[in-house]
Amino acid sequence: MELSTIILLLAFAFGLYMAWGIGANDVANAMATSVGAKALTVKRAILVAAIFEFLGAFLAGGEVTSTIRKGIIDAGMITDANVLLFGMLAALLAAAVWLTIASRLGWPVSTTHSIVGAIVGFAVVSIGVEAVHWDKLGAIAASWVVSPLLSGVIAFMLVTSVQKLIFDHEDPSERARRYVPYYIFLAASMISLVTFLKGLKHVGLEMSGQEAVLGSLVIGGVVTAIGAFAIRRIKPVGPGELREHHFANVERTFAVLMVVTACAMAFAHGSNDVANAIGPVAAIVSTVNTGEIGQSAPVSVWILFLGAFGIVIGLATFGRRVMATVGKNITELTPSRGFAAELAAATTVVLASGTGLPISTTHTLVGAVLGVGFARGISALNLRVIRSIFMSWIITLPVGAALAVLFYSMLQFALG
Secondary structure (H helix, E strand, C coil): CCHHHHHHHHHHHHHHHHHHHHHHHHHHHHHHHHHHCCCCCHHHHHHHHHHHHHHHHHHHCCCEEECCHHHCECHHHCCCHHHHHHHHHHHHHHHHHHHHHHHHHCCCCCHHHHHHHHHHHHHHHHCCHHHECHHHHHHHHHHHHHHHHHHHHHHHHHHHHHHHHHHCCCCHHHHHHHHHHHHHHHHHHHHHHHHHHHHCCCCCCCCCHHHHHHHHHHHHHHHHHHHHHHHHHCCCCCCCCCHHHHHHHHHHHHHHHHHHHHHHHHHHHHHHHCHHHHHHHHHHHHHHHHCCCCCEEECCHHHHHHHHHHHHHHHHHHCHHHHHHHHHHCCCCCHHHHHHHHHHHHHHHHHHHHHCCCCCHHHHHHHHHHHHHHCCCHHHCCHHHHHHHHHHHHHHHHHHHHHHHHHHHHHHHHHC
């Protein structure tokens, strides 16, 4: 069998494995708050994610993708095509293996940081330390602090506002009917912005920042009108009813919102993070076919399908552990708290897209859940679980790099 055929087969296998790892870890994060708050059962969460992650990855996953994720190394310094081919294979396998280990332990880690660490590892061993853009790596490391802190603060403010505006009053049901439409508007506008900025940027839909904001406000207004109508149709709880009945009625309203935000976030996530699996595969296929090393590579339909299919299978077969960690083990979630966490995460993604801040959706969502828990006091947080999560974030880059060095050396020995 020719070397090029072996490399393409390995790229197919490793790319599918990496996509599976993204599904097992990252997608579980996206659906965890809905499951933890009991807005969705695990089976329904998997079904929702399967549909919307697949659509996001397949329809908006990118016609052209960057050869080297996040421009973390200088591809111009690679003169031998085999170095890039073996390096991309090693990076895919290294990131996928680390995601498997993390998912098995229930650790929500960043798939982007996993593949970035792996690419840095192969670049250092094959080209040299000067090939790595260390300033960009520093910005990624800074995002470990910035993204969870920002989303945590926003989630804290949202939960506190819900408590003060709705739950702390004598008739929470009536207060919910009055104020929930405002939360619907915020959620619909932010999720629309996430979709415009992250989910549709690869399908030829060229939109300026102003057009994206205007479109999001229009969608927000339409969704709010529909939501307000639906809320008015919910049977009100009488003033003489127990407060627990009022609270349950309010939580039912937020549960519906959570399902909507989960669908949109799954679409945006699938369209954005599928590149972590298909980017290296596209680079390998392009290099094998042309013999040239480019800064970007076209993505064929079969590669997009490979990534989308792998993500769905990963969530369905191995996503429960990470879902349990984020949705249940950090702090106790209700639909109103889970909604606050999802809206805070979406808002942080929008702010990061607008400012160019490199963030991890995983870190952002975990930070939002921490903010929600902190609003109820430090005792509402499981500090042992949080310590394990933070530790897993810190070791993701170096572990990815070390595994990539190991697998690169093995591929050079076996195929070089």
